[in-house]
Amino acid sequence: MNPGAEDWQNPVPPDAISLQQGQRLYAQFCVPCHGGSGRGDGPLAAHLSPPPADLVVHVPQHPDHILFQLIQEGIPGTQMPALRERLTAEEIWHLVNYLRSLTHTADSKPL
Template identity: 40%
Template sequence: MSARPPRSRRLPKVAFVLVLTAMAGVILYAVFQNSDWKIPEGAKSLKNPVVTSPDALRAARDLYRDECAHCHGDTGKGDGPDANKYKPAPADLTEARHMQPQSDGEFFYKITGGKRPMPAFKKRLTEEQRWQLVLLLRAFTAKANTSGGPSDSQRK
């Protein structure tokens, strides 16, 4: 006779261990996904080389519409058609108290590297395009601060 318990007794124990392992994985995933961005000091000090101009903002609005609006919404409020698919929810880009303290370099770092569920745009957009989006983020926050939301010309 074998010293091992019958298979019928081992199965519940194995299932229990598998369930515990899966739960631990889900919890760890949730904790790490909701943790704050870790922005390197060097990235924080980067300055936007793109000068604010009607052409740069127009290009940024086009990029935003194509790459960002499906999650962040047409006006940047985080209410795009795909927003409810993601946890954490897409950021409200018009919320001045969270947006204004961040440097242009921080925005650029986030756009470039992404962080789940937000994709990284380093390979999808040129460096200039990513900096153009930083201009638009500043415009969203400025308009929200003065008028309650981006102007119609920014909505496209």
């Protein structure tokens, strides 16, 4: 993890444009494992060990800077890849905003 990251603030406001960008990125990079509603039930999930996280449960447990780092660096011991080579910092922040939106609806609708 990055030293000093606990001081990071999400510089991207969670407006409609950011959520749209985040949704696009989520569909491209996250749906195969986490599923459209973030419940960890994507088409590849049954083949992964450990299974993908239920983002609706896990996202609220972490501040934005931790979510950013998990996306950027991946999670050792899991199939969660580091996306630092594929996404810019701004794109990761859009994704963080979209992940937050998944947890704000009790009945998240799949993509």
